[in-house]
Amino acid sequence: MTVRAAWLLPTSQTREDTRLAPLGTMVPEDELTSRDGVLAGGDPLRATGVGPMQVQLGVGRAIVQGTLAQGAYPVSITAPETLMVRDGNAQYDRIDSLVVRVYDRLYDTTEQTGVTVEIIQGTPSPTPTSPTLPPATLRLWDITVPAGASAGVGGLEWARALADRRRYTTGHGGIVPRGWGLSFPGAYDGQYRDNGTTGLERWNAAARMWLPYPYDSGWQTLALASGFGNPGHGAVASWRRLGPMVMLRGRIGPTKSGATISNGTTIATLPAAIRPAGNREFAWASPRDVTNKAPAVTRVEITPGGIMRTFEMFDAPAWISLDGVTYCTD
Template sequence: MTVRSAWLLPGGTDSPGQTREDTRLAPVGTMLPDGELGTRPGVIPGGDPFAATGAGAMSLQVATGRAQVQGTAAQGAYPVCLDAPEVVTFADGDAQFDRIDTVCLHVYDALFDTAGQNLAAVEVIVGSATDTPTAPTLDPACLPLWDVRVPAGASAGVGGIDWTSALTDRRRYTAAVGGIVPRGALSDVGAYDGQYADVEGLLYRWSTADDEWQLYRAPELPVETITDGADTATGWTLNSFDARRHGRVVQILGYWVRSGETLTTNPNIADTLIATLPTGWRPVVLVEAIASNGYGFGAVAIGTDGKLTVRSWAGGEKANALEKDTNVRVAATFVQ
């Protein structure tokens, strides 16, 4: 048994059971393929298309939405738009067993089926009542939206269907060709290399070579290293310099010998330039690097201009001093 709320497709004729006469095909562009001549059927994302809400003890309201309904290979695909909510009513439950009914979009085309009309319908396809009920098999050009479990004995007179627990979401989503399918499923088969799907918040890419969905990982960024290019300031001698960049993350480690006079705190050390980092290896904001000479330690500011300036120090052979002829190590990690 089928319960139907229907509307005309362009070119159709009036027929009994129609409740709308001006709903139109939706312009949806070139949609995701599902083979050489087929189109992936599904709901077009945007808001909460075809949302289901209990409208009565045995009635369900289906909200507005757009979808692509694929028929047989000869038919092709039908773009469908439901521009006003539709209410469908369910038959009373079986006396002994539960059953599962499916709410779907069904496209009728007089050129390809025996219904003799051109229309799209929101239908309830009634399942079989058994001790282990399953959803009914759908005809071609049917797109499932919701499964509804109808309990044994359910009717309007005894409270009807519990809409808080009876619904199972069957909406399958689709997108324009090249787009990412939201709320996809790994059980779906991809159509081409490079097709993407968002499955539970993770991005997957279809591989025809491996015939599977593969979790997408961003390309590994190259690692660059340099050992020169730092311009050493007066009062210092460069011992060694190493820098490494992975993506936008830069690490530097420089060894400089204090060749100028000892820098003392009185009580603060005078800001003193050590070196300037090469262009392309500088931070996007001012950062503080750690420095040490084995006796004391301090902080070296690294500006967006690449200048390394020591501006605080504590400890040393001499009280709170950065001694001459000591090897000062400067280390930092920052984002460009």
């Protein structure tokens, strides 16, 4: 056998089957199911066109999740498998799927037990879509079959026909490699995945979303108190969080012409994501006052509740700069 599944047959599982199949607890999707997918390493289960209407699937290992009662099946393909794609429909294109499928007569109605590599044929349509898969089936590749395609007219243009649909899985606690699709949710707070472009992401269970790791919010506009805005000749007041570090930039000033900032004034409210565990403060020395010929020094505090306010002033500034202000949330 070149397509093997461990813990499927009621008898005759060999020692070799057990050694070749993936073992251990895989990445969970919930309390009793595992994330199915291909195990990374080399270029596992790669599809290659080897004839006008023939496709070959390379070696590799995978996990195929069945129903909740079934559990997950460890699968290994130890030699390339070649399959025939059926001729195209006379009128419409279709999309077929190259899959690994587990048959288990204890749980399905097929009256057979085994594991196969097969092509599930899609429905011809003006706008074809991938076929719906039966339970305990893992999609690996989609194959677009144009109308009228056959070996007699040249077959498939494999570079365009094949679409990679391999998704990856790993052992519990491991980082899930990038594969087909990033729309899947995490299973637990603190799960990691590689998004394949910018780096790692961490699942935030409370927010139910993947966040960059280390967390990077990007620059966000700061919500200012009523009566305050961004005076000219300065950037819009903004914040950015990198892990526990918060950076601020821009200017805050009264929107009323000629107004100044008084002592004890709330000038902004910080979102929960950047509120510090304890009070933070910074000083701002505004340009020299024309009359007193001295800088107007203002002290600003940020409270754990997210309030940014003046609390100690030696003069009333026309605006406050946030440029260069950094602090840690913890």
